[in-house]
Amino acid sequence: LHRYQDPVDLIWLRAAADLGLNVQRSAEAYAAYDGKGTLTISVADDFDADDSLAQMIFHEICHWLVSGFGAKDLPDWGLSNTSRRDLVYEYACHRLQAALSAPFGLRAFMAVTTSWRPYWDALPADPLKDGDDPAIAIAQEGFKLAQTPYFEPVLKRSLSATARIADVVRDVVPPSSLWSTTRAHHRLGSLLSDSEALKCGSCAWAVPGKSGLHCRQHRAPGKSAPHVHGDEQACERWERQLTAEDCGTCGACCRQGFDLVPVSPRDPFRKLHPELVQLQNGEHIVPRPGGTCVALDGDGTQATPYRCRHYTTRPKNCKDFEIAGDACLLARRRVGLSR
Ligand code: SF4
Ligand code: SF4
Structure with missing residues (x-):
């Protein structure tokens, strides 16, 4: 007998396994890491409506990244769960989580759901941009670690696969579904603009060429600028024409x-x-x-x-x-x- 399993759960359970983490489910903990490779995550019955196993595994991976590679050998990534001492690492984790998921259109889908949510909601468009918040430098280091060969292929594969599922279900789910918060991509790769009214034809990056309009923003090194249609919906990189x-x-x-x-x-x-x-x-x-x-x-x-x-x-x-x-x-x- 074959058992149905949630495809996004499978994607992120595989991500955890590929990073050397064994995920166990238990009603005894919301999320805990034993410092020996076992991640314990609450059972689905105890989840809030906007919790998902994917987000919780991703969140724990981001905790690992901001705490440094060696934190894999420390319970709860070396963080204190009982005091506010390590709150800056929680915030750095949020920033990294937002930065990594945003290019895949999953920033809202992968949003933190705990009592620290107001911090997440107040994050700027670029959560890694230099600033006064001490969490930024920690998140920037975590981002560098996320680009290393140990993490990058697993994260890219898992976020891409989640985004592909989002592309399939986004148009058939009700507005109350978490999937409706995911964002589609322009065919040239960037996320689509939030505004359907913005078109490539009015963008500063679009220039006329021999065969119509071409987008300089998405020109690959050594290649010519790809063709765009003036009336297609703009991407999030749209800029008004400059004078x-x-x-x-x-x-x-x-x-x-x-x-x-x-x-x-x-x-x-x-x-x-x-x-x-x-x-x-x-x-x-x-x-x-x-x-x-x-x-x-x-x-x-x-x-x-x-x-x-x-x-x-x-x-x-x-x-x-x-x-x-x-x-x-x-x-x-x-x-x-x-x-
Ligand atoms: S909106 Fe501008 S930057 Fe985006 S694809 Fe169209 S022309 Fe390119
Ligand atoms: S000052 Fe004018 S010409 Fe110079 S970069 Fe800005 S918009 Fe372009």
């Missing part, structure tokens, strides 16, 4: 987007503004001490937008710079204005 108006609040190409501006021997800028030109490694450049061009005024606010002090006589390299060109989008990405 000269945007430069005042951006300034990326004049700040940390690039290291310096080379000035050629025949560029009139050298004679007009010799005090701004330096010789560096045999090349004349306009320097950027602290990351900002010496000719840039303003701070990007509405009151004092970024503006080149010598805009009309700026170096040729700056004149040639194209708003919304590849280099513009690269600069914006480097300063965090674009993804």
Whole structure:
């Protein structure tokens, strides 16, 4: 006789096994790790409505990752369950869990369900972005460990498989189902935008080519930009088209987007503004001490937008710079204005 088993349970039980963890179910514990390879997880009857075995196994793996590889030999990954001493590791685990599951459209599906849920709900779009929270640095280390050959193939396979099941069931489940929180992918790989009204045709990354529109965001190294249809639903990387108006609040190409501006021997800028030109490694450049061009005024606010002090006589390299060109989008990405 064959017994029915939940496919996502199977995916994550296999993930645990491949990482050397034996999962046992017990009504005696919600989730506990013995430091010897056995993970005990509550029985389904004691789960809350939004609990799943998948999420609980994934959560424990994330605890392992933020506690370091050696935590496999420590009960409960070396954490205290009876005091708030190790709360920062719980929070780091949340951040890592969100960062790892989000690219697969599973961030909400894999959400933490315990009493620490308010912390999860308040996480920013990028839970690993530098900040004051001490949990961030711990989560960043956990993320690095997740990319190592021991963990990466197992996590990728398990999250991909869960996302494939989500793709099949998402359209047939009621809104109350946890599966309805999963997100679909654009056919070029990024998650679909939350807004059905946003289309590729209005995106800054889409440029006209010989055979219609092409998406520069999803261009693989050494390949040409893939084709997109103007009327297809945008991905989450959609950006509104840029105009000269945007430069005042951006300034990326004049700040940390690039290291310096080379000035050629025949560029009139050298004679007009010799005090701004330096010789560096045999090349004349306009320097950027602290990351900002010496000719840039303003701070990007509405009151004092970024503006080149010598805009009309700026170096040729700056004149040639194209708003919304590849280099513009690269600069914006480097300063965090674009993804
Ligand atoms: S980056 Fe823009 S053009 Fe490319 S797929 Fe996303 S929305 Fe479409
Ligand atoms: S990076 Fe692009 S949008 Fe930003 S200031 Fe330069 S040209 Fe303007």
